[in-house]
Amino acid sequence: MKIARLSGLGCGALVAALVVNAAGCATPPRPRELDAYEALKRSSNTTEASKRSPDLVTSSDKLGAKAHDEWESNDLEESRRDAIMAQIKLKTALALTEQDKLKAKIEKLSGDQAASQEELASVSKDLSAETENLTLLQKYLDARKTADADKARLSLQMTADQQKADAEQQRLSQQLATEQKIAAAQLSLHTAETVDANKYASGEYRAATDMLDKAQAELKDAAFAAAQASADVAKKNADQAVELSKPQYEQAEETSQNHVRDEALAHDAAGIPGVTVRIERRGELQRLVLAASDLFTKKSTALATGHDDVMDSLAALIKKYPSYPVQVVGHTDTRGKSGELLALSAARSQSVFSALVARGVEARRLMTSGMGGDEPIADNHSTAGRAKNNRVEIVFLYH
Amino acid sequence: MRQSTRRWTRTLALVAAFAVAGGAFAARTARAGEEDDLQRQIETQRSGVPDLERLDELHAAGDEIVLLKSWLDEAWSLRAKHEYDDVREVLDRALAQAELIRQKIAASKLRAQADKREAALQETRHKIDVTRKALSDTTIKKKALEASSK
Numbered sequence: 380m381k382i383a384r385l386s387g388l389g390c391g392a393l394v395a396a397l398v399v400n401a402a403g404c405a406t407p408p409r410p411r412e413l414d415a416y417e418a419l420k421r422s423s424n425t426t427e428a429s430k431r432s433p434d435l436v437t438s439s440d441k442l443g444a445k446a447h448d449e450w451e452s453n454d455l456e457e458s459r460r461d462a463i464m465a466q467i468k469l470k471t472a473l474a475l476t477e478q479d480k481l482k483a484k485i486e487k488l489s490g491d492q493a494a495s496q497e498e499l500a501s502v503s504k505d506l507s508a509e510t511e512n513l514t515l516l517q518k519y520l521d522a523r524k525t526a527d528a529d530k531a532r533l534s535l536q537m538t539a540d541q542q543k544a545d546a547e548q549q550r551l552s553q554q555l556a557t558e559q560k561i562a563a564a565q566l567s568l569h570t571a572e573t574v575d576a577n578k579y580a581s582g583e584y585r586a587a588t589d590m591l592d593k594a595q596a597e598l599k600d601a602a603f604a605a606a607q608a609s610a611d612v613a614k615k616n617a618d619q620a621v622e623l624s625k626p627q628y629e630q631a632e633e634t635s636q637n638h639v640r641d642e643a644l645a646h647d648a649a650g651i652p653g654v655t656v657r658i659e660r661r662g663e664l665q666r667l668v669l670a671a672s673d674l675f676t677k678k679s680t681a682l683a684t685g686h687d688d689v690m691d692s693l694a695a696l697i698k699k700y701p702s703y704p705v706q707v708v709g710h711t712d713t714r715g716k717s718g719e720l721l722a723l724s725a726a727r728s729q730s731v732f733s734a735l736v737a738r739g740v741e742a743r744r745l746m747t748s749g750m751g752g753d754e755p756i757a758d759n760h761s762t763a764g765r766a767k768n769n770r771v772e773i774v775f776l777y778h
Numbered sequence: 779m780r781q782s783t784r785r786w787t788r789t790l791a792l793v794a795a796f797a798v799a800g801g802a803f804a805a806r807t808a809r810a811g812e813e814d815d816l817q818r819q820i821e822t823q824r825s826g827v828p829d830l831e832r833l834d835e836l837h838a839a840g841d842e843i844v845l846l847k848s849w850l851d852e853a854w855s856l857r858a859k860h861e862y863d864d865v866r867e868v869l870d871r872a873l874a875q876a877e878l879i880r881q882k883i884a885a886s887k888l889r890a891q892a893d894k895r896e897a898a899l900q901e902t903r904h905k906i907d908v909t910r911k912a913l914s915d916t917t918i919k920k921k922a923l924e925a926s927s928k
Contacts, residue, residue: 467871468874471881475881477888502909505913510916
């Protein structure tokens, strides 16, 4: 105020003293504070501030206008003070407006944040689900891959096992074939042994034995082909031995059997009462002769009674030994004509033949003949001798 | 009469003297009361400055606080010079400045809150973008796996 007063006085003095010098009465420089206030007002949106804080803005405007007037009135100190106050009020109004804006912004941000959080939760949920799906898919694929690998490995293993089994089977097959051949050779050798090949074909038998031993050794060494070949040779040798030995063996066996049978026959024949038994040998032939005397009376051709037991025993003996051919031969003493004696002896043999057939003996096994008195076995000059010579002989021909 | 007049005059003079002395005393007493009142106001405002500084955590009103302090100092100086009208004017301005400071601090705090929320929102949106990208990548990967598994 002092400055303003001094300025007013100075101006008056100057106006009074120097009319031409009007520079002293010109508008003074604007106070910085007024410039700042007006710049603030220009740069700010005071419309919103007026709505929010009308009192403050109105007061600020008034103070600003007053400061402007004071400046124009050259009352610079007052202008400066009022401009400062106008700035303070305008800034306060602007700060309040900014607060409202910020509150609204915060509210909107809160809403946006809530929406974003919701969206984030939704997307996160989708991501979790998708990740879970992916994980499951990955696990499934890994499991499938592992399964495929296992399958391939098992397939390879199975193939290897199959090959191994095939090889083993082939080996077993060869072994079996070899064993079968060896068994066949052993059988042949056994057969050869049963026909005494070691006696009748010793060379072939020994060769077969040696080859069989060789085959068994080769089988042990798993040399199946060689073993089979050796077994084949052994079998062939054994078969040859059998072939060579069989006739001799059979002959020997038959001879042995016939001998036994012959002895049994002789033994059985000796047990028949009223019959004399003797064995006759004519060259290689041998025969058992059963002589039955007293079967006929005088010149009769019919069997006398009381000889059924003898005939039964003879028939049973013939039937017991069916392999022997049997001759029924009639004999007489020498009393009478030769032709008659022959006919008598033949008729008597025929009677015995009939009696035997009647007792079940096969007719085809029996041959009848009459020898008359040509083959006496006793002296015909005595009664006892003639009785012996009147006989029928049952002759078993040995083989 | 003259004595009476003189006495009256003396009395009047005495009364006048008392009146003048009383007036002077009253004026001095009134001035002293005003000075104390202004000092109290200045101190009250000064004591509020640290609170404002504490409130201004974000230093949004640093210049205004400096200005406020200088104005309070100016008021104190003017009080010492007994320029009470100027003191009152400066104190009014300081009061308005303190209110401006409070509003600016409030606005700065709101701004910081808004910035924080905006940053949080941006972060959330960024997370959404990242999550969407991850979802897209996962879907692509899944489809590729599905295709390779057929």
